[in-house]
Amino acid sequence: MGNGKPMEVNDGNFEKEVLDSPTPVLVDFWAAWCGPCRMVAPELEKLAEEESDRLKVAKLNVEDNRVIAARYGISSIPTMILFKDGKEQKRLMGARSKARILEEIIAFI
Template identity: 55%
Template sequence: MSTIDVTTSEFEAEVLNSDKPVIVDFWAEWCGPCRMVGPVLEAISDEHADSVKVVKVNVDDNQEIAAKYGITSIPAVYLFNDGKVQKQSIGAKPKAALEKEFADYLGSE
Protein backbone atom coordinates (compact mmCIF):
# COMPACT_ATOMS: atom_id res chain seq x y z
CA MET A 1 0.00 0.00 0.00
CA SER A 2 1.29 3.41 -0.89
CA THR A 3 0.30 6.87 0.21
CA ILE A 4 -2.98 8.27 -1.06
CA ASP A 5 -3.95 11.86 -1.72
CA VAL A 6 -6.84 13.04 0.43
CA THR A 7 -9.01 16.09 -0.11
CA THR A 8 -11.04 18.09 2.38
CA SER A 9 -14.18 16.14 1.45
CA GLU A 10 -12.44 12.79 2.03
CA PHE A 11 -10.56 13.72 5.21
CA GLU A 12 -13.21 12.64 7.70
CA ALA A 13 -13.73 9.22 6.12
CA GLU A 14 -10.08 8.49 5.34
CA VAL A 15 -8.45 9.94 8.47
CA LEU A 16 -10.83 10.71 11.31
CA ASN A 17 -12.93 7.56 10.89
CA SER A 18 -10.06 5.21 9.99
CA ASP A 19 -9.96 1.89 11.82
CA LYS A 20 -6.18 2.19 12.19
CA PRO A 21 -3.76 5.04 12.88
CA VAL A 22 -3.19 7.45 9.99
CA ILE A 23 -0.02 9.40 9.24
CA VAL A 24 -0.98 12.60 7.41
CA ASP A 25 1.63 14.42 5.35
CA PHE A 26 0.63 18.07 4.99
CA TRP A 27 2.64 19.26 1.97
CA ALA A 28 2.72 21.50 -1.12
CA GLU A 29 4.12 21.01 -4.62
CA TRP A 30 6.49 24.01 -4.33
CA CYS A 31 8.00 22.83 -1.02
CA GLY A 32 11.45 21.28 -1.51
CA PRO A 33 11.63 19.62 1.93
CA CYS A 34 8.14 18.20 1.32
CA ARG A 35 9.40 16.46 -1.81
CA MET A 36 12.21 14.95 0.29
CA VAL A 37 9.76 13.57 2.86
CA GLY A 38 7.42 12.07 0.26
CA PRO A 39 9.56 9.00 -0.62
CA VAL A 40 10.32 8.45 3.08
CA LEU A 41 6.60 8.26 3.86
CA GLU A 42 6.03 6.01 0.83
CA ALA A 43 8.58 3.58 2.30
CA ILE A 44 6.98 3.75 5.75
CA SER A 45 3.58 3.16 4.14
CA ASP A 46 4.85 0.11 2.27
CA GLU A 47 6.72 -1.37 5.24
CA HIS A 48 4.04 -0.76 7.87
CA ALA A 49 0.84 -1.15 5.82
CA ASP A 50 -0.65 -3.52 8.41
CA SER A 51 -0.21 -0.98 11.22
CA VAL A 52 -0.87 2.45 9.70
CA LYS A 53 -2.31 4.21 6.70
CA VAL A 54 -0.32 7.09 5.17
CA VAL A 55 -2.12 9.91 3.34
CA LYS A 56 -1.05 13.20 1.80
CA VAL A 57 -2.95 16.49 2.04
CA ASN A 58 -1.89 19.25 -0.34
CA VAL A 59 -2.25 22.42 1.77
CA ASP A 60 -2.68 24.65 -1.28
CA ASP A 61 -5.62 22.61 -2.56
CA ASN A 62 -7.13 21.86 0.86
CA GLN A 63 -6.71 25.05 2.85
CA GLU A 64 -9.68 24.35 5.14
CA ILE A 65 -8.01 21.25 6.60
CA ALA A 66 -4.64 23.00 6.92
CA ALA A 67 -6.30 25.88 8.77
CA LYS A 68 -8.31 23.56 11.03
CA TYR A 69 -5.13 21.87 12.25
CA GLY A 70 -3.06 25.07 12.41
CA ILE A 71 -0.57 24.06 9.74
CA THR A 72 1.78 27.03 9.39
CA SER A 73 4.97 25.22 8.44
CA ILE A 74 5.42 22.32 6.03
CA PRO A 75 6.19 19.54 5.74
CA ALA A 76 4.04 18.76 8.75
CA VAL A 77 3.52 15.08 9.48
CA TYR A 78 0.71 14.35 11.94
CA LEU A 79 -0.37 11.01 13.33
CA PHE A 80 -4.09 10.63 13.92
CA ASN A 81 -5.58 7.82 15.97
CA ASP A 82 -9.26 7.52 16.89
CA GLY A 83 -9.91 10.82 15.11
CA LYS A 84 -7.44 12.85 17.16
CA VAL A 85 -3.91 14.14 16.62
CA GLN A 86 -1.60 11.98 18.74
CA LYS A 87 1.83 13.07 17.48
CA GLN A 88 3.29 15.62 15.09
CA SER A 89 6.59 16.17 13.35
CA ILE A 90 7.50 19.41 11.58
CA GLY A 91 10.18 19.62 8.91
CA ALA A 92 11.98 17.12 6.71
CA LYS A 93 13.41 14.22 8.67
CA PRO A 94 15.07 10.95 7.66
CA LYS A 95 13.12 7.70 7.74
CA ALA A 96 14.74 6.48 10.96
CA ALA A 97 13.76 9.67 12.79
CA LEU A 98 10.13 9.48 11.64
CA GLU A 99 9.92 5.78 12.50
CA LYS A 100 11.27 6.53 15.96
CA GLU A 101 8.75 9.36 16.50
CA PHE A 102 5.82 7.21 15.42
CA ALA A 103 7.16 3.87 16.76
CA ASP A 104 4.23 3.41 19.16
CA TYR A 105 1.91 3.15 16.15
CA LEU A 106 4.04 1.32 13.57
CA GLY A 107 3.97 -2.13 15.15
CA SER A 108 6.95 -4.43 15.26
CA GLU A 109 7.37 -5.28 11.58
Protein backbone atom coordinates (compact mmCIF):
# COMPACT_ATOMS: atom_id res chain seq x y z
CA MET A 1 0.00 0.00 0.00
CA GLY A 2 1.06 3.58 -0.53
CA ASN A 3 2.05 5.78 2.39
CA GLY A 4 -0.02 8.79 1.36
CA LYS A 5 2.71 10.71 -0.43
CA PRO A 6 4.85 10.19 -3.54
CA MET A 7 8.10 8.35 -2.94
CA GLU A 8 11.35 8.94 -4.80
CA VAL A 9 12.60 6.01 -6.82
CA ASN A 10 15.86 5.70 -8.73
CA ASP A 11 17.88 3.38 -10.95
CA GLY A 12 19.00 1.46 -7.84
CA ASN A 13 15.64 0.78 -6.16
CA PHE A 14 13.23 0.84 -9.12
CA GLU A 15 12.95 -2.93 -9.39
CA LYS A 16 12.29 -3.43 -5.68
CA GLU A 17 9.91 -0.48 -5.18
CA VAL A 18 8.04 -0.60 -8.50
CA LEU A 19 8.39 -3.89 -10.38
CA ASP A 20 8.28 -6.10 -7.27
CA SER A 21 5.53 -4.10 -5.56
CA PRO A 22 2.37 -6.05 -4.65
CA THR A 23 0.48 -2.75 -5.02
CA PRO A 24 0.08 -0.98 -8.40
CA VAL A 25 2.57 1.89 -8.74
CA LEU A 26 2.11 5.07 -10.78
CA VAL A 27 5.57 6.38 -11.66
CA ASP A 28 5.96 10.04 -12.58
CA PHE A 29 8.99 10.56 -14.84
CA TRP A 30 10.00 14.20 -14.31
CA ALA A 31 12.83 16.76 -14.16
CA ALA A 32 13.32 19.93 -12.11
CA TRP A 33 13.41 22.19 -15.21
CA CYS A 34 10.07 20.88 -16.55
CA GLY A 35 7.21 23.37 -16.04
CA PRO A 36 4.39 20.89 -16.75
CA CYS A 37 6.03 18.48 -14.29
CA ARG A 38 5.73 21.11 -11.58
CA MET A 39 2.07 21.61 -12.52
CA VAL A 40 1.22 17.91 -12.18
CA ALA A 41 3.18 17.38 -8.92
CA PRO A 42 0.42 18.66 -6.57
CA GLU A 43 -2.15 16.55 -8.44
CA LEU A 44 0.00 13.44 -7.87
CA GLU A 45 0.38 14.34 -4.20
CA LYS A 46 -3.43 14.46 -3.86
CA LEU A 47 -3.74 11.16 -5.72
CA ALA A 48 -1.14 9.51 -3.46
CA GLU A 49 -2.98 10.69 -0.37
CA GLU A 50 -6.51 9.84 -1.50
CA GLU A 51 -5.74 6.46 -3.10
CA SER A 52 -3.09 5.19 -0.66
CA ASP A 53 -5.15 2.09 0.10
CA ARG A 54 -4.80 0.78 -3.46
CA LEU A 55 -2.01 2.70 -5.18
CA LYS A 56 1.58 3.83 -4.65
CA VAL A 57 2.80 6.98 -6.39
CA ALA A 58 6.50 7.26 -7.18
CA LYS A 59 8.64 9.94 -8.81
CA LEU A 60 11.73 9.28 -10.90
CA ASN A 61 13.98 12.19 -11.89
CA VAL A 62 15.02 11.44 -15.48
CA GLU A 63 18.12 13.63 -15.22
CA ASP A 64 19.52 11.58 -12.34
CA ASN A 65 18.25 8.15 -13.41
CA ARG A 66 18.96 7.74 -17.09
CA VAL A 67 19.06 3.93 -17.04
CA ILE A 68 15.39 3.49 -16.11
CA ALA A 69 14.30 6.47 -18.24
CA ALA A 70 16.03 4.90 -21.25
CA ARG A 71 14.66 1.42 -20.50
CA TYR A 72 11.11 2.77 -20.78
CA GLY A 73 11.83 5.08 -23.72
CA ILE A 74 10.94 8.28 -21.90
CA SER A 75 11.32 11.00 -24.54
CA SER A 76 9.01 13.70 -23.19
CA ILE A 77 8.03 14.61 -19.67
CA PRO A 78 5.95 14.48 -17.67
CA THR A 79 5.21 10.87 -18.51
CA MET A 80 3.39 8.72 -15.98
CA ILE A 81 3.41 4.94 -16.25
CA LEU A 82 1.22 2.67 -14.18
CA PHE A 83 2.93 -0.60 -13.29
CA LYS A 84 1.06 -3.60 -11.94
CA ASP A 85 2.58 -7.03 -11.32
CA GLY A 86 5.90 -5.77 -12.72
CA LYS A 87 4.46 -4.76 -16.09
CA GLU A 88 3.53 -1.48 -17.72
CA GLN A 89 -0.27 -1.23 -17.84
CA LYS A 90 -0.94 2.36 -18.89
CA ARG A 91 1.16 5.31 -20.08
CA LEU A 92 0.02 8.91 -19.71
CA MET A 93 1.90 11.80 -21.28
CA GLY A 94 1.55 15.45 -20.31
CA ALA A 95 0.19 17.27 -17.29
CA ARG A 96 -3.39 16.55 -16.26
CA SER A 97 -5.62 16.82 -13.22
CA LYS A 98 -5.90 14.22 -10.48
CA ALA A 99 -9.40 13.36 -11.72
CA ARG A 100 -8.15 12.80 -15.28
CA ILE A 101 -5.23 10.67 -14.09
CA LEU A 102 -7.51 8.54 -11.93
CA GLU A 103 -9.99 8.17 -14.79
CA GLU A 104 -7.20 6.76 -16.99
CA ILE A 105 -5.81 4.29 -14.44
CA ILE A 106 -8.89 3.25 -12.43
CA ALA A 107 -9.35 0.04 -14.40
CA PHE A 108 -5.92 -1.18 -13.29
CA ILE A 109 -5.98 -0.46 -9.55
